[in-house]
Each structure stands twice: as structure tokens, then as C-alpha cells.
Amino acid sequence: MARTASPRPSEASARDRRTATVKSAPATLAFVESPVQLLNLLEWAHTTTMDLTVVVLSPLDPMSRGQLRRMAELARGEGIRVRWEEARGGVAAPFRTIGGLTPLLRGAGRIVIGDPFSRYVQLLLALSGSRDLTVVDDGTATMEFIAQLTAGEPLVRWHRRGRRGPRDLLFAPMASAARRRLTPARRRAVEVFSSMPVADAPPGLTVTANDFAWTRSRFGPPRLTRTSDLVGTSLVETGVVDQDLYIAAVTGLARTHRVTRYFAHRRESTEKLHRLHAETGLEIVRPDLPLELIARRGPIGRTIVSFPSTVVHTLPLALAGTEVRVAVCDIDPAWLTDTASPRAQGFLAGVTGTARDVQRLAPGV
Incomplete structure (x- = not known):
């Protein structure tokens, strides 16, 4: 890892x-x-x-x-x-x-x-x-x-x-x-x-x-790889999404989109990341800077796959003028835990639905 x-x-x-x-x-x-x-x-x-x-x-x-x-x-x-x-x-x-x-x-x-x-x-x-x-x-x-x-x-x-x-x-x-x-x-x-x-x-x-003008003026444009990268989320750690179902979703996305690297959220647990690596074979990367800067500096995948999060709004801005495509996978309501807030599904759907310049992926696609 x-x-x-x-x-x-x-x-x-x-x-x-x-x-x-x-x-x-x-x-x-x-x-x-x-x-x-x-x-x-x-x-x-x-x-x-x-x-x-x-x-x-x-x-x-x-x-x-x-x-x-x-x-x-x-x-x-x-x-x-x-x-x-x-x-x-x-x-x-x-x-x-x-x-x-x-x-x-x-x-x-x-x-x-x-x-x-x-x-x-x-x-x-x-x-x-x-x-x-x-x-x-x-x-x-x-x-x-x-x-x-x-x-x-x-x-x-x-x-x-x-x-x-x-x-x-x-x-x-x-x-x-x-x-x-x-x-x-x-x-x-x-x-x-x-x-x-x-x-x-x-x-x-x-x-x-x-519009991330400072980021674009200081870094990049990045070199692009032939594969895809996946952005991790801390929804498991915050008790919103079931861990087993999350790992299954990551596995499916990695297989479908030729993902080779998993950029971990800074709050993701070490135990979960070890399990992800063992079950998917993905390279787990813990970035030392926010992902907007990591992506802008490169190298970065031609496709970046994410679950609903901040980056589905910020990466298209930070990577404006490049050939990078950002894709967002919706959260299936079945993935939510019994303890998730009643507002969770609506909020996450709103994060995805309001994102601009991204490709929408159905859960499991």
C-alpha cells in the first residue's frame, strides 16, 4: 500500500x-x-x-x-x-x-x-x-x-x-x-x-x-496516464455508508473503469484501506496535499471517478483546459447504514445533481 x-x-x-x-x-x-x-x-x-x-x-x-x-x-x-x-x-x-x-x-x-x-x-x-x-x-x-x-x-x-x-x-x-x-x-x-x-x-x-485561478496559475497542466483514478470518501468513517457495500462498489468501479490508483481521503481508516488494497489490488495513495493540487500537478488518470463529494465540483474547475474527465457514482440508498441521518440520501443526491461538467454513473456501473 x-x-x-x-x-x-x-x-x-x-x-x-x-x-x-x-x-x-x-x-x-x-x-x-x-x-x-x-x-x-x-x-x-x-x-x-x-x-x-x-x-x-x-x-x-x-x-x-x-x-x-x-x-x-x-x-x-x-x-x-x-x-x-x-x-x-x-x-x-x-x-x-x-x-x-x-x-x-x-x-x-x-x-x-x-x-x-x-x-x-x-x-x-x-x-x-x-x-x-x-x-x-x-x-x-x-x-x-x-x-x-x-x-x-x-x-x-x-x-x-x-x-x-x-x-x-x-x-x-x-x-x-x-x-x-x-x-x-x-x-x-x-x-x-x-x-x-x-x-x-x-x-x-x-x-x-x-474558479481555482491560483491553482491553475501555479501548477500544471498535468501529464495524463492511460488509466483511471478513484477518489476515496470517508462516508464509512462518518457512519453513513456500510463498509462491506462500499468496498464492493469500489471493486466494481475499479473493474469497469480500469482504475489502478485509489486516492484515500485523509480521514479514511488504515484498516479499511488495507482491506481495499487486499481485495482490489489497487495502489492506495495517501496524498500529502489536497487532491485539486495533486491532480493539477499530475500525473493523473484521464478519468477520475468519485463518489458524491467536494471534488466533483472542484476538480472540473482545477483541471479546466485539460482532457481529464470527472465521473461521479451515485450512492445507492441500500448502501446507507441504519444509523445514517435521514437527510443523508437527499444531501448526497444534491451534491451529485448540482455538479457541473461531470459524467453521472449509476451505482454499480
């Missing part, structure tokens, strides 16, 4: 500490928690001349951390200040992180966030004095965010199911305050920078299209 090298724990001592010291509040202060958010922040920064400092609220899983380190290097290469925070490194870490960021939060002219559903981000928004907010794309979650904002609903991730637990009730006031901050008002400007389709948006919300 092929994979890129991930940083050793011993490397964390130097690189996981703050890598930029900001003595005064920047014009724009951004918070990201995933490599995709940082990629889309770079795309947004490509469209503006604002003074920008990025705060990475580092997650715990090694694959996300590794990709974020690589993305942070690219951001610094673009002249952007990057401040790395071990925001989840122990009980005291959130207090230390929030205490250190409070002066910057209160002085920044604009706040940029990548995940409005994040409790960490919601708390930081409550401490911010900025009236101008930008939400950069966090993939398909952005579609759900806009839909909930338009309907005036609580901010809840689409795959969550069941009644709220004690932690949800504890954070409910903060979530409500964040939703108010993210709702445009007479003296509050809110922008969403996204490559996702936006059918309806609340009045006053500015939606700016992300």
Missing part, C-alpha cells in the same frame, strides 16, 4: 509551535482547520490585496496535520503570515490559544473562517470585534451552511443524527450567537467564497465564485 511519508512525532516540537509572531492586529485574520480550507483561503487571497494572517487551528489526526504543514509552506511562499496553534494539544490548549488570539481578534478588520460549524470557530467569532466576515469554502459543508442560514436553522452538520447531547446543549447559545454573526445585517457584511453551487442565499449575503 503506497503512501506519502508523514511527519514523525519528534518533528512536532519545532514546527507545531507558532511559526509567525504578529505584534499588531492584521487587516484580515483567518482561521483554518483543514487543508482544503487553507487551499480555498489561498484562492481567496489571490483575489485581494488585504494584509492577511492565517491561524492554523491544528487538528490531531496525522494526515490532516501533514497536509496542513505542506499547505502552510505554500501560503508562506505567497507572502502570507502563518501562525500555527496547537489548539487541541491537551486540556489547557484551548485556553492558551484563545488567550493568545484575543488581542488580534478584537483588532482585526475582517475575519475569514473555513468552518462555520466548528465550535472552536464559533467561540472565536464571539470574541471578534470585526463586522466584516468571509467564509471560504469547506467543500459540500458550505452548501449546507448556506441552506441552514437561509432557513434560519441551527448550524448542524448534515451527517449528524439524533437528539442533542449535553455538549450540544452547553454550546447551543454560542452556536446561536455565531449564526447571528454570520447573518448579513445593515452594519455587518458577510461574504461566502465558494466553488459550490448556490441556489438560494439570504438577503445581503455576497457570494463570490471560486
Whole structure:
């Protein structure tokens, strides 16, 4: 099973500490928690001349951390200040992180966030004095965010199911305050920078299209292989899709479309990937950068097969002008687990149905 090298724990001592010291509040202060958010922040920064400092609220899983380190290097290469925070490194870490960021939060002219559903981000928004907010794309979650904002609903991730637990009730006031901050008002400007389709948006919300101009200007065009690649998903890990049926679907797609490589999602479990490799013979690749950059750099298959996910919207944009074809396989309702959210099938169908410039594949094709 092929994979890129991930940083050793011993490397964390130097690189996981703050890598930029900001003595005064920047014009724009951004918070990201995933490599995709940082990629889309770079795309947004490509469209503006604002003074920008990025705060990475580092997650715990090694694959996300590794990709974020690589993305942070690219951001610094673009002249952007990057401040790395071990925001989840122990009980005291959130207090230390929030205490250190409070002066910057209160002085920044604009706040940029990548995940409005994040409790960490919601708390930081409550401490911010900025009236101008930008939400950069966090993939398909952005579609759900806009839909909930338009309907005036609580901010809840689409795959969550069941009644709220004690932690949800504890954070409910903060979530409500964040939703108010993210709702445009007479003296509050809110922008969403996204490559996702936006059918309806609340009045006053500015939606700016992300066409991946920065990615296309920096990388590629890629060399194309004669075979196909398949993009993995974490729907099994989030409890939406049954693992056995997922592996059977991957096996069928690999056989039909001459797939040789499987690009794993950063949240896919090692156990599942080992099983995929053993049963399909596919080369398992754990990318060290978001797939949009991996595909643009190449080499990449002439056909990229995916299940409903962010990439069915972003890859056609990042690969514009190439001969790469993106195909998306619908999720069969029979693949869903008994514990999947009732909203899962409709949401996933919407992800596929709104994708542009892709080929639609029926389940099992």
C-alpha cells in the first residue's frame, strides 16, 4: 500500500509551535482547520490585496496535520503570515490559544473562517470585534451552511443524527450567537467564497465564485496516464455508508473503469484501506496535499471517478483546459447504514445533481 511519508512525532516540537509572531492586529485574520480550507483561503487571497494572517487551528489526526504543514509552506511562499496553534494539544490548549488570539481578534478588520460549524470557530467569532466576515469554502459543508442560514436553522452538520447531547446543549447559545454573526445585517457584511453551487442565499449575503485561478496559475497542466483514478470518501468513517457495500462498489468501479490508483481521503481508516488494497489490488495513495493540487500537478488518470463529494465540483474547475474527465457514482440508498441521518440520501443526491461538467454513473456501473 503506497503512501506519502508523514511527519514523525519528534518533528512536532519545532514546527507545531507558532511559526509567525504578529505584534499588531492584521487587516484580515483567518482561521483554518483543514487543508482544503487553507487551499480555498489561498484562492481567496489571490483575489485581494488585504494584509492577511492565517491561524492554523491544528487538528490531531496525522494526515490532516501533514497536509496542513505542506499547505502552510505554500501560503508562506505567497507572502502570507502563518501562525500555527496547537489548539487541541491537551486540556489547557484551548485556553492558551484563545488567550493568545484575543488581542488580534478584537483588532482585526475582517475575519475569514473555513468552518462555520466548528465550535472552536464559533467561540472565536464571539470574541471578534470585526463586522466584516468571509467564509471560504469547506467543500459540500458550505452548501449546507448556506441552506441552514437561509432557513434560519441551527448550524448542524448534515451527517449528524439524533437528539442533542449535553455538549450540544452547553454550546447551543454560542452556536446561536455565531449564526447571528454570520447573518448579513445593515452594519455587518458577510461574504461566502465558494466553488459550490448556490441556489438560494439570504438577503445581503455576497457570494463570490471560486474558479481555482491560483491553482491553475501555479501548477500544471498535468501529464495524463492511460488509466483511471478513484477518489476515496470517508462516508464509512462518518457512519453513513456500510463498509462491506462500499468496498464492493469500489471493486466494481475499479473493474469497469480500469482504475489502478485509489486516492484515500485523509480521514479514511488504515484498516479499511488495507482491506481495499487486499481485495482490489489497487495502489492506495495517501496524498500529502489536497487532491485539486495533486491532480493539477499530475500525473493523473484521464478519468477520475468519485463518489458524491467536494471534488466533483472542484476538480472540473482545477483541471479546466485539460482532457481529464470527472465521473461521479451515485450512492445507492441500500448502501446507507441504519444509523445514517435521514437527510443523508437527499444531501448526497444534491451534491451529485448540482455538479457541473461531470459524467453521472449509476451505482454499480
